Amino acid sequence: MAPWNVIDQKIPQARLALFSYVSAALVILLLVGFWKLQVVQSEHYADLADKNGIRPIAIIAPRGAMLDREGRVLVDSYPSFSILLMRDNPKLLEKSLLPIEEGLGISREDLQQQLEAAKLEPKFLPLVVKPEAREADIEFVESHRADLPVLELEMVQRRRYPFGEMLANTIGYVGEVSPQELEKNPDRYKPGDLVGKAGLEREYNDQIVGTDGMKRVVVNSVGKVIRTLENIDAIPGKPIQLTIDEDLQRIADVDMADKQGALVAMDGHTGEILDMVSRPTFDPNDFAVRIPAQEWAALNSDPHTPLLNRAIQAQLAPGSTFKVIIATAMLESKALPADFTAYCPGEAVFYGRVFHCWQAKGHGSVDLHSAIVHSCDVFFYNVGQRLGIDKISYYGSGLGFGRRTGIDLPSEEPGLMPSEEWVQRVYHHKWYAGETISVAIGQGAITVTPLQLARAINAVASAGLLVQPHLLKNLTDTKAERFPLSDDTVERVTQGMFDVINEGGGTGYALRLQNVEFSGKTGTAQLMSYQAGTKVGGRAGKLTNGWFVGYAPRRNPDIVVAAVVQGSTEHGGTTAGPVVRDVVKAYYDKKNGRLVQPSTAQNIPLAPVIDPEAEAETR
Amino acid sequence: MKDRPHVRDFDWPLLGIVGVISLIGVLEIYSSTHASAMAGMQWRQLMWIGIGVAGMFLISRIDYHTLLDQAPVLYLIGIAGLLVVLVVGYSRLGAKRWISLGGQTLQVSELMKLIIIIVLARYFNEVLTDRLTLADLAKVAALTLVPVALILKQPDLGTAMVLVPVALVGAFFAGIEWKHLAVGVLLIALLVPLAWNMRHHLKPYQQQRIETFLHPEQDQRGAGYQILQSEIAVGSGGFWGKGFGKGSQNQLGFVPVRYSDFILAALAEEQGFIGVCVVLLLYLGLILRLVDNAQKAKDRAGMYVVMGVTAILGFHVLVNASMVIGYVPVTGIPLPLMSYGGSATLFVFLALGLVMNVRIRRFVN
Numbered sequence: 007m008a009p010w011n012v013i014d015q016k017i018p019q020a021r022l023a024l025f026s027y028v029s030a031a032l033v034i035l036l037l038v039g040f041w042k043l044q045v046v047q048s049e050h051y052a053d054l055a056d057k058n059g060i061r062p063i064a065i066i067a068p069r070g071a072m073l074d075r076e077g078r079v080l081v082d083s084y085p086s087f088s089i090l091l092m093r094d095n096p097k098l099l100e101k102s103l104l105p106i107e108e109g110l111g112i113s114r115e116d117l118q119q120q121l122e123a124a125k126l127e128p129k130f131l132p133l134v135v136k137p138e139a140r141e142a143d144i145e146f147v148e149s150h151r152a153d154l155p156v157l158e159l160e161m162v163q164r165r166r167y168p169f170g171e172m173l174a175n176t177i178g179y180v181g182e183v184s185p186q187e188l189e190k191n192p193d194r195y196k197p198g199d200l201v202g203k204a205g206l207e208r209e210y211n212d213q214i215v216g217t218d219g220m221k222r223v224v225v226n227s228v229g230k231v232i233r234t235l236e237n238i239d240a241i242p243g244k245p246i247q248l249t250i251d252e253d254l255q256r257i258a259d260v261d262m263a264d265k266q267g268a269l270v271a272m273d274g275h276t277g278e279i280l281d282m283v284s285r286p287t288f289d290p291n292d293f294a295v296r297i298p299a300q301e302w303a304a305l306n307s308d309p310h311t312p313l314l315n316r317a318i319q320a321q322l323a324p325g326s327t328f329k330v331i332i333a334t335a336m337l338e339s340k341a342l343p344a345d346f347t348a349y350c351p352g353e354a355v356f357y358g359r360v361f362h363c364w365q366a367k368g369h370g371s372v373d374l375h376s377a378i379v380h381s382c383d384v385f386f387y388n389v390g391q392r393l394g395i396d397k398i399s400y401y402g403s404g405l406g407f408g409r410r411t412g413i414d415l416p417s418e419e420p421g422l423m424p425s426e427e428w429v430q431r432v433y434h435h436k437w438y439a440g441e442t443i444s445v446a447i448g449q450g451a452i453t454v455t456p457l458q459l460a461r462a463i464n465a466v467a468s469a470g471l472l473v474q475p476h477l478l479k480n481l482t483d484t485k486a487e488r489f490p491l492s493d494d495t496v497e498r499v500t501q502g503m504f505d506v507i508n509e510g511g512g513t514g515y516a517l518r519l520q521n522v523e524f525s526g527k528t529g530t531a532q533l534m535s536y537q538a539g540t541k542v543g544g545r546a547g548k549l550t551n552g553w554f555v556g557y558a559p560r561r562n563p564d565i566v567v568a569a570v571v572q573g574s575t576e577h578g579g580t581t582a583g584p585v586v587r588d589v590v591k592a593y594y595d596k597k598n599g600r601l602v603q604p605s606t607a608q609n610i611p612l613a614p615v616i617d618p619e620a621e622a623e624t625r
Numbered sequence: 626m627k628d629r630p631h632v633r634d635f636d637w638p639l640l641g642i643v644g645v646i647s648l649i650g651v652l653e654i655y656s657s658t659h660a661s662a663m664a665g666m667q668w669r670q671l672m673w674i675g676i677g678v679a680g681m682f683l684i685s686r687i688d689y690h691t692l693l694d695q696a697p698v699l700y701l702i703g704i705a706g707l708l709v710v711l712v713v714g715y716s717r718l719g720a721k722r723w724i725s726l727g728g729q730t731l732q733v734s735e736l737m738k739l740i741i742i743i744v745l746a747r748y749f750n751e752v753l754t755d756r757l758t759l760a761d762l763a764k765v766a767a768l769t770l771v772p773v774a775l776i777l778k779q780p781d782l783g784t785a786m787v788l789v790p791v792a793l794v795g796a797f798f799a800g801i802e803w804k805h806l807a808v809g810v811l812l813i814a815l816l817v818p819l820a821w822n823m824r825h826h827l828k829p830y831q832q833q834r835i836e837t838f839l840h841p842e843q844d845q846r847g848a849g850y851q852i853l854q855s856e857i858a859v860g861s862g863g864f865w866g867k868g869f870g871k872g873s874q875n876q877l878g879f880v881p882v883r884y885s886d887f888i889l890a891a892l893a894e895e896q897g898f899i900g901v902c903v904v905l906l907l908y909l910g911l912i913l914r915l916v917d918n919a920q921k922a923k924d925r926a927g928m929y930v931v932m933g934v935t936a937i938l939g940f941h942v943l944v945n946a947s948m949v950i951g952y953v954p955v956t957g958i959p960l961p962l963m964s965y966g967g968s969a970t971l972f973v974f975l976a977l978g979l980v981m982n983v984r985i986r987r988f989v990n
Contacts, residue, residue, distance in 0.1 A: 043859045
């Protein structure tokens, strides 16, 4: 035996026993720990385990297309891939930046900036580094799955607007569902869903939105999909057919391209909108892939309001186009004899104030027909004074002013048809009789939208048929109204409007068309009062909104077109007239099989207009 | 009275318990890996168990007194081995722990566990009194902390920590004075906050482990994720378990290294609280049986050897089970006999060989 072992000591039995007890106690403590997890909290953890392995992945349903009246695609959807950068492994990320720069052409500085910006977001949220991956990009990601696991592909459905700005304000745009909408429809939407935000995209969202499918996949601890459990296919949204005629739309679009204003063309019998233009506008494709914040801010703060659909939202003084309604009121109310004449020396005094006629040298003795054809202000001042605001308001409202047309678009504006009651209600004072004189020539408090004007003029030419404007081809519940007008009234007023264009000296004579009963009315509404305009002087003082409402044939029109060109120094017959003429011409050319293709359609140069018209008034 | 140590005197009930635990381990390794790229691991584990059993018989043949005689030499070999690892060892997962030995890689630190058992048994036996002086304790501390420091340098916090209980348990039976024990406990209680303040000197991965232990929910994809997933596996197993091969946490790989350090989580998920009870009671049975062997040892030297083995195995079970339910940070301490691992399994059987060694010589003069 070795010397260290010579003395044999007793085994410390008591301490060994204590060791056993302590061991048993510790095992019991451990079992208590397991009991807590496995029995007390087992449901909570079972729930967590369920959420863990099985992950639902939404299969996005494409939104339905929008077709024009002949089935041509105006808007559709297409599948697109986004390239995502996973951020949960900083080391791997660091190493991957160079190969990503080389493979996808995104500079390292750019990536680092994006990563820096996303630093505070949860790590498992990936970064979208390429929202619209090209084929080569997708190939690159696929072939580098092993060495660049930080890159992922995500399929999304994107909205495509092949014509860009054309019809943009009418079609609208899509965007991510807002928190408010989400709260209202928690069953229908989930965060990140695309919904229509404006225009038809919004109006018919429920019809064109598809039903998203769902894939339930089993993923492992690093989120890699191991297998698919269930696959519910997405149901694509149904397409909708619009009343828009792409050919007419293109022609109007080319004509309006460099202008500020709006145009709307409508089938006079059914209320189908054939084309609708609002300028300036935007490109809805910018919204299809998440729109950059600055761009959105720029669109919103642009003083020219490119997001406004002027055809239904611009509320402007109708100017002389309103004389058609005054003429109708005069004949229908019989407050004045049909052969009423007035003498126009170039101005007239009412209630102690001088009101000018646009024709400073005067029109001489004027009856209703020549007052419409030459747009004599003094004649209508007199008629307006004798009618009074309430009669004007009655016929104006009857023909659809001051209330929405009910077109199937969100955010339509009602305009304003002033009346004594309205002044009382809003301003709490009595109607100033002088105001009636202004309203008689479409100035003053009255405002209308281009769509209301088209509808009202069409109603006058259609014996009081107020169609319901609409954009959906198969809209079933259109509610046409009738505001009965006597045949004599319709005959006299439409003859006036026909001669505006077809009688030498008419304010729209330059616009006449061969073989078409093209009729209409010009209007040039001042932006400032006569005195203010004189004070400011120069171009700014002479800025006007030029109107033209044209239709054909003379009675019971097939097509009616209203256009406004804002902020020009020229009169409506010169600015808006040719645009309307081009659309009406194209409509009949197409009907007769001789349509000039839109790409070659140009704004045909005008013959000089005989007399610039500018309604004048004093206050 | 027998005069020759013989295999028939092995503690067969204890080896029965070891066999059952090993079998449960092999089955759970199969369950955890059969549907993955690592399928077939249970065979490698069985092979290691076989090698371990052979090693156990071999080591039982060398009289433990002879081994204790050579304690200083073994100690020097162990320290030298650890130094070699630090210089030329294999790196895996950022730590140098392995050296190549005949085509197999071995963890020298596992060998060091055996050596420290023998070295400390020898030392405590040499004290000869029932009173450990402070000087004795200082020497024990020095003997222990040299290999601990070397293993920490690899770095392998888990294995380094495992050496400490051998010294503590040994000191306890060698007659540590209660006041020294109290001071020691107090010191450790004071050292933990100090170490906490020094945590910035830890390796980043160690810092992260501690950080995520304290706040597992903040980093669900990182290291806290491991603890959380382990807890989910254990908790979702419920009382009866989800059934063999049916634990989603286990089968889908949410449980980290489910065949090794977290094998108890995998078992808890599939076999439930009942399964955990069976396993932990088996371990308790193993420990009580080991203590019984210590009680019946022929001399104190034998008792120290057996209790050294018991201390290490008990510590492994305690820390590993606590880690699985989130009571202690992830330190990389496997569950003996169940966790997959060649060196670790081999160590357990060699350690049991030492126990048998002591047992079969209890009646031998």
